[in-house]
Amino acid sequence: MVGSGWVHLVFTADGAAWHAYINGTAVPSGAIAGGLASSADPLVLGRDGVAAQAWFDGWLADVAVYPYSLNADQVSRHYALREVSAA
Numbered sequence: 001m002v003g004s005g006w007v008h009l010v011f012t013a014d015g016a017a018w019h020a021y022i023n024g025t026a027v028p029s030g031a032i033a034g035g036l037a038s039s040a041d042p043l044v045l046g047r048d049g050v051a052a053q054a055w056f057d058g059w060l061a062d063v064a065v066y067p068y069s070l071n072a073d074q075v076s077r078h079y080a081l082r083e084v085s086a087a
Contacts, residue, residue: 006061007022007023008021008022008023008024008079008082009021009022010070010075010078010079012069012070012075013032013036013069014069015032015035015036015069016031016032016035017029017030017031017032018030018032019069019072021072021075021079023079024075024076024078024079024080026072026075043065045060045063046060062082
């Protein structure tokens with residue numbers, strides 16, 4: 001995705017499948033082969049976990065991590081409640 005403004009991205013996983021949403025709209029999802037893996041490693045956002053120098057070149061704002069998978073209605077409501085900058 002290339003653009004000049006903010007994009008609202010949501011990724012969820014329910015153990016059997018992952019789901020993605022862009023600006024509150026679902027995009028094609030897929031199955032999770034073998035289920036979700038767990039790790040004692042810390043959660044890292046904005047960096048490739050393998051390549052220590054591969055950082056995301058942009059900004060992350062309003063990051064939220066939930067202990068459960070959001071459904072489509074919850075994602076849509078979350079997107080609708082976002083604050084839109086006047087800039």
